[in-house]
Amino acid sequence: MALKEQILRLDRMLRSADLNEAEATDLEVFNHVDMDRLHAFGQYIADKVVHRFWGERFPATIRGIAFALGGHETPLAEVARQVMATPWFEKTIGEDVTGSALLGWLCSRRDDFPRWLIDMAGYEYLVGCALPRLAHNETRDLEMEKNLLPELQLIEPVNDSQSAPGKGVQLAKTLALVCFEYPVTELQEVLSCGGMIEAEVLPEPQAVLLAVDKDGLLELDAGYPAADLLQLCARPQALEQLKSVFPNFAVEELVEEFKNLTLLEAFN
């Protein structure tokens, strides 16, 4: 067997929790391998991967997956071992910067995991990966993103000077709006801190509205009329027009608040 194939075979053996020892002994080069050490090293690698690749951006997702795999005592490294043993791991870019490996794998096994976990993974992906990468013009795995967040709406300011009013306001940042079936922010908060959740999580719809630019992310009230007003302001809007659309609300105050938050900017 050529050197490259030996290297690839070793890589597969280290990534797989279920080692094929017969396969290993087929190769003369692997006759010298200490199999206990191979198992231990594989576990060591998995522990490093789960923390380095996913621990900071998807803390609740990996804990949720571990919990779903085997309860609260399941080590996080088991999540990595499961992902690493599949072709999904071969899609990693750097330290899985797009989340393709972990979340692609999760979506592929959607039926094996509770729906709240998929929702919460989508939320963490949005906050920890997709929107920061969007703000910095970095690549995203759009196919995986569509699979994980089919209802995601991204609203960006539209350059539409022809139909714009003479004076008004316009969206200054990109918005992300998505409706989840489960209380994702609460679940994320509990799990990311190492807290425990009930085995059964009841649906409790939550709309999430986020604004992002290079300076960071802001989570907003997704209720009416705030979210609707912001969406409308993707194109420049005159104040009077906004007042006419939302007649029963203090539109001027809302606009001022959004300008202070740099969500809206004046359009002249």
Place this chain on the structure above:
Amino acid sequence: MSTLSDIFQGPFLGLGLGIDVHGDDPDWRSLVDQDHRPFDFLEVFTRGDGGIAAEVRERVGPDFPLIYHHENLELVYPSPINKPAIEAAAINLNALSAPWCIEELAYREIEGRYIDFFMPALLTHESAVSTIKKLKEINSHLPTIVTPENPPYQLPVGDLHILEFMRLVGEGADVPLILDLGHLYSYQLCVGADPLDHLNKIPLERVIELHVAGANLVDINGVTIYEDSHGADVIPEILLGMLEEVLPQCPHIRAVTIEVEDASNERVLSEVERVRKVFDKLGVKAHGS
């Protein structure tokens, strides 16, 4: 351009620090800016980014010795040479005026996929032959010589001892060698040998630099895994013992480096002190000794 003779015959640089220009620990800029630098040279590690090392030369001044440690030439991975990686190495080597370029006998990518740590060379004759060929080709493109360093091992694969592998590569490619004592220890742990067993397998006359660094031993289901943590841990005493024994046996030694990435400035100074004590015991001085 540094020739092999230049490298073997040059002066002993002394005790230096291996730093990662991307990292904040240690604060190498403040270490360098001191009136009295407690180290004799810097070994500059980049992640293969061209141009990033230039700041170091500017900061230390034109005469302070600098060595270069590259990553991503992938000496042991059987693939065509990576021309952008070689160009980046050349840029940094020229910026630093480094006398040699270090690269580990390991790979960090598999078919373009990044892996999170160095996977060491397979220890077979076939692997050695492939490495020699690639190293010769890479060296034909650079202003100075790439000198291979033994990588850390947690799982040796193959029938050769790492020191035998180093000999084959050193003699086959006719290059100097870097001997990392911690990495050697990691290998010996794997095979159940004493730290300096089989030292006679490596041609010590080719060794121009010795490395020591902090490390941690981790037990996983009864198996000891060597964690090459550099500055995040202190240098194990056993490595200082290895240094005391190996250093006098290297007739062309040019440098001893403490790899201090992730160390606080305070730890850097205390580790320098510890290694200097070994130097004092051996009567080793810097700069021309």
